[in-house]
Amino acid sequence: MHFSDGQVPAEYRRYIGWKSAVVLATAVLLVGALITGISVGAAGIPIPDVARSLAGLEVPRRIDAIVWNIRLPQALTAIVGGAGLAVSGAVMQSILRNPLGSPFTLGISHAAAFGAALSVMFLGGGIMTSTSADAVNITNPYITTGAAFLFSLLGAGVIIMVSRLRGATPEVMVLTGVALGALFTAGTMFLQYFADDVQLAAMVFWTFGDTSRASWSELGVITAVTLACCAYFLTNAWNYNAIDAGDETARGLGVRVELVRVVGMLLASLVTAVIIAFLGIIGFVGLVVPHMARRVIGSDHRFLLPASILGGGLLLLVSDTVARLLLAPHLLPVSVLTAFMGAPVFIWLIIRGQRA
């Protein structure tokens, strides 16, 4: 069978060009937001100085110190964290064929919170100091981070194991995730009930997602994992498109549906686990950003995934910057802001979508 006489419609080329332009524009906005975000704060730095410092040109040492030691790592952490959470959400929504697919609806962040609480209570991660600058500090963050990471992977592992037993269908995975979320929440409450004041404060504090927790080396770990998983997701864009059309259709197109679903779930969980373990729980980015991107750019994953990656980075960076400025000199954890802004935006999107 041959169809070799086709003329690609100009309208289609314009449409694809427009989508590429949206992705590019998001990238430009992100760079703009990065430079602006670094310039604002307790000590204002003029934007040209920020640009010069980032470019490695001569600037006063004090400015270099603020840019490179404080603001840049936090801004990059926000970008990478937002990008990773958003792309995980986009992939989970596709492979689970469920608009509520995100690390939070599937209990992975609850598992992380339980892991952190367990570490605070039993592994000595919960000895805290209180200073005037910071409300609370967890003195042994690596144990807490490690425990949160292990438990979120454990949660994902259980979901994948159950889906190996009962078939990797969206229903099995979503229901298992919801059940796990309830289980880990109950476990955390149990620990909190028996915790003393200091431990309780540490457990609660840990759940506030905060981008200022990561240093350069931690940022390196998060970035490496996120980049590797993004690369995998992007090469699978056609597979996710095919799965959107239905499992049977996808199989007919030669897609190994179960494999794509399980590996996608595993890697999306891994990205989420790494981010939550280092930063704490940051809600709504993974849920809202893919939906926003889908409204603008459609559900073609060739464009949806890059748009989610860049949009997630942009949203968390802007939120983080606003959170730093909002109650200055106090620093608000970004997770409080993302949920506050995310929920109304989400409801607005639902209402607008119903009318369209």
Add this chain to the structure above:
Amino acid sequence: MILDINGLAFTYNSHPVLEGMEFSLQGGELLAILGPNGVGKTTLLKCINAIHRPMQGTILVEERDVLAMRPAEIALNIGYVAQRSEPARLTVFDAVLMGRKPHIRWRVTEHDLQIVESALRRLRLDALAMRHIDQLSGGELQKVAIARAMVQEPRLLLLDEPTSSLDLKSQVEILTMIRRVVDEHRIGAIMTMHDLNTALRYADKVLFLKDGVIHSRGCAREVTREVIEEVYGLPVHIHHVHGRPLIVPVHDHSPATPEHHHALPHSH
């Protein structure tokens, strides 16, 4: 020979579903698989492109063993139109372009785009090209699914109840489209069906399944009353309207005549 199936058997949870399937198909032939609900029509279709792996038997497409192929390789030879395809926020053009997936290595080429445009034009879907598939009717969505299978450039097309849940006009349009594709491109096509009269009108050959085995087979025009009564367990009359068989169930309370039946929605 496009398709040659020998001794195919499939069991599900150690319960035999299909046994001793043997048939073949030439290019330009449209085969309808018929039989009551739950007899394994869809299972047979899914065995042919190895979505279900049969326990026994061989499936050769153009003399190549399907069961030894990788999934992507199967998709280069066999197109599959599922009973339902889910709508997404995707243009018709992109939804059909997805059919090029087995051919796409790293990125979509100009050649892929040209094939999609050509297929849309030949299947008379070019006016819909830039519409989103979540805005299409059931009939239009089904046409998109067929176009998607066509741009795979398969030698064999499998269609699982292509016209179920469609209105009369869409049914006729879809089946005319399938017939034209089979005739013009000389590919083989197999469809499962419930509507006997529609199947007999459009298919060249029919295959009746009963209790997991092939009950009978033959040319669509030569179907007999006995076969249908045995397969479906229901008394029928066969009338001939314009030289085509028209199957009418016999009811005690409504004497079936072609004239009477013309008033019913599914007759032709």
